[in-house]
Amino acid sequence: MIYAAPSTDRVQIRLSFVAPSGSGKSSAVNCLAERLQAIGLTVAVLKLADPLYRLQSIYYDVVGQHLDVDSQDQILMETIATQLRRIDPEVLANDFQRRLTACAADVVLNDDLRDDQIDAVRLRALGFKVVRVATSESVRLARLNSRNDPSIVTDSPLDRQVSRIPADFVIPNSAPGLEALDRQIAALSRHIIASNQPLGAIR
Amino acid sequence: MSDFVILYGSFGLRINEPGSVVQIQPAPVQHNNVAGLCCDLRQIGLTHLASDLVPLALARVIEPDRYEITALAMRIDEHRIHFWTPVNLLTSVDRPNLALVLRHLFQTHHLELNNFECNLHLIDPAVQQVRAWVQTQGRGVSWAGLLPEVMDAIESGQWGLMLQPGNEYTRLAQDVTCLRRLDNDGLLTLARGGRCKKPAWDAPLWSMEQFRPLQDGGWARVASEHLANDLCHFDTAPGVVAAQFCDAPLQVLGEMTLITHRLALESLHTSALLELVLCQINGSTGMSTLAVLRGYAARHPDTDTAADCTRVAKGLAHAFPERFGSQALHHEVFPRFASDQFTGKQLSGVL
Numbered sequence: 001m002i003y004a005a006p007s008t009d010r011v012q013i014r015l016s017f018v019a020p021s022g023s024g025k026s027s028a029v030n031c032l033a034e035r036l037q038a039i040g041l042t043v044a045v046l047k048l049a050d051p052l053y054r055l056q057s058i059y060y061d062v063v064g065q066h067l068d069v070d071s072q073d074q075i076l077m078e079t080i081a082t083q084l085r086r087i088d089p090e091v092l093a094n095d096f097q098r099r100l101t102a103c104a105a106d107v108v109l110n111d112d113l114r115d116d117q118i119d120a121v122r123l124r125a126l127g128f129k130v131v132r133v134a135t136s137e138s139v140r141l142a143r144l145n146s147r148n149d150p151s152i153v154t155d156s157p158l159d160r161q162v163s164r165i166p167a168d169f170v171i172p173n174s175a176p177g178l179e180a181l182d183r184q185i186a187a188l189s190r191h192i193i194a195s196n197q198p199l200g201a202i203r
Numbered sequence: 204m205s206d207f208v209i210l211y212g213s214f215g216l217r218i219n220e221p222g223s224v225v226q227i228q229p230a231p232v233q234h235n236n237v238a239g240l241c242c243d244l245r246q247i248g249l250t251h252l253a254s255d256l257v258p259l260a261l262a263r264v265i266e267p268d269r270y271e272i273t274a275l276a277m278r279i280d281e282h283r284i285h286f287w288t289p290v291n292l293l294t295s296v297d298r299p300n301l302a303l304v305l306r307h308l309f310q311t312h313h314l315e316l317n318n319f320e321c322n323l324h325l326i327d328p329a330v331q332q333v334r335a336w337v338q339t340q341g342r343g344v345s346w347a348g349l350l351p352e353v354m355d356a357i358e359s360g361q362w363g364l365m366l367q368p369g370n371e372y373t374r375l376a377q378d379v380t381c382l383r384r385l386d387n388d389g390l391l392t393l394a395r396g397g398r399c400k401k402p403a404w405d406a407p408l409w410s411m412e413q414f415r416p417l418q419d420g421g422w423a424r425v426a427s428e429h430l431a432n433d434l435c436h437f438d439t440a441p442g443v444v445a446a447q448f449c450d451a452p453l454q455v456l457g458e459m460t461l462i463t464h465r466l467a468l469e470s471l472h473t474s475a476l477l478e479l480v481l482c483q484i485n486g487s488t489g490m491s492t493l494a495v496l497r498g499y500a501a502r503h504p505d506t507d508t509a510a511d512c513t514r515v516a517k518g519l520a521h522a523f524p525e526r527f528g529s530q531a532l533h534h535e536v537f538p539r540f541a542s543d544q545f546t547g548k549q550l551s552g553v554l
Binding site for chain 2: 163169
């Protein structure tokens with residue numbers, strides 16, 4: 001059990017959840033975080049898109065409209081991401097790595113990896129294992145439409161990029177409610193705790 | 204001189220129509236205490252089949268003009284005829300009644316004789332007789348060169364086997380993704396395509412097999428199915444397809460290219476159906492070969508396939524010591540092979 005007695009040279013668990021919008025990545029991350037915290041591990045959720053949320057907030061401030069912290073104006077965020085990558089393709093990966101280096105949590109979770117060419121390669125190099133959340137298309141669209149986001153993109157080219165990211169684990173999430181998802185996450189959590197490999201990450 | 208004869212007559216007798224037995228000739232072989240017999244038609248001078256001169260049955264001559272019918276013709280192909288003995292067949296009959304009795308016997312056993320592809324007693328995968336041979340990295344070579352020799356040895360009849368007519372040999376090349384179920388430690392394999400007929404030429408189709416670990420360290424195949432609906436487009440990742448169908452969290456172990464040569468066999472001693480599957484596996488750690496001999500079905504219930512498997516395994520080891528020299532018994536060998544491959548464990552030649 002490598003997590004029984006955390007020490008300075010312990011291995012940090014790093015997992016990135018990938019799926020098209022509306023698949024339930026954030027719900028899965030929350031479920032897993034709760035389970036890991038319940039056994040005494042510290043968990044941090046780091047988002048690649050953190051700079052995009054900050055910039056989105058500035059746009060809405062300028063316009064004078066209120067936007068909830070976690071809400072996504074997906075059209076705006078994709079546009080900002082595209083323009084940032086035009087200036088520096090690795091901007092989001094570099095920003096993420098800086099925050100990761102400063103993070104001392106036992107477990108780092110990420111739920112917004114979408115770029116297969118640069119960000120996925122960087123996260124893999126940083127020791128992240130990829131968990132794909134599998135949801136049927138009809139369920140995903142229904143969930144997406146029930147959210148309160150100011151705008152949604154149902155057929156984003158980024159979703160096609162997501163499908164090209166190789167996964168180490170897959171969890172299904174087409175059933176309604178959180179109970180079924182929690183059952184899947186419980187099995188994943190047990191595996192993470194029980195195995196030194198293949199979740200060994202770098203520190 | 205054989206005291207067995209072949210009865211020839213009208214094809215109509217096989218399908219409950221009037222007909223006659225027109226010829227009785229000595230059989231080139233004995234038919235003692237075995238479930239089946241395979242004859243070369245050319246050996247009995249029959250190079251052209253006519254509807255009124257079809258080999259119908261094997262019989263033992265009890266006394267002049269009195270016979271005991273020991274086997275009925277099941278399948279005839281270009282050069283071979285397969286005689287088979289259904290349960291409770293043995294019937295003594297006088298020459299004048301041969302046609303009547305044969306017509307009755309064919310009618311009684313018509314399901315076993317005419318629906319021979321599906322009227323089988325499948326053996327529970329958890330108790331199937333399996334022999335396996337593994338050759339690991341560096342020793343693996345293609346099976347292609349050896350196949351004709353193996354098939355010739357089977358055709359010679361020395362191991363009491365025949366190739367199943369019409370299903371003698373199939374070759375399949377697939378990219379197989381192997382996954383582990385995190386909820387019960389089972390193993391899944393998934394491959395695009397399959398042997399099932401698709402509703403449309405461009406319809407997505409996947410083949411999935413599930414295995415569960417047994418307490419003795421072996422594996423049992425618990426499901427083998429084709430997946431074809433809107434959850435499994437061709438461009439969907441294999442892990443996503445599998446997770447949605449089995450509704451379980453999965454670990455993706457890896458992908459391997461599997462080239463499979465399958466010989467479908469039938470025991471002439473017990474009528475057990477066996478398969479010899481020769482696999483060439485190209486994985487991330489190189490090429491390996493895996494051979495599996497499995498008794499999977501029988502024409503009679505309660506058939507014990509162990510003796511058949513042992514006899515064939517010994518025959519293979521004797522004829523091809525380099526490839527079949529040592530073997531081990533396992534319920535299912537592929538899951539363990541796959542697990543060891545992907546966890547980097549070195550196989551030692553024998554599982």
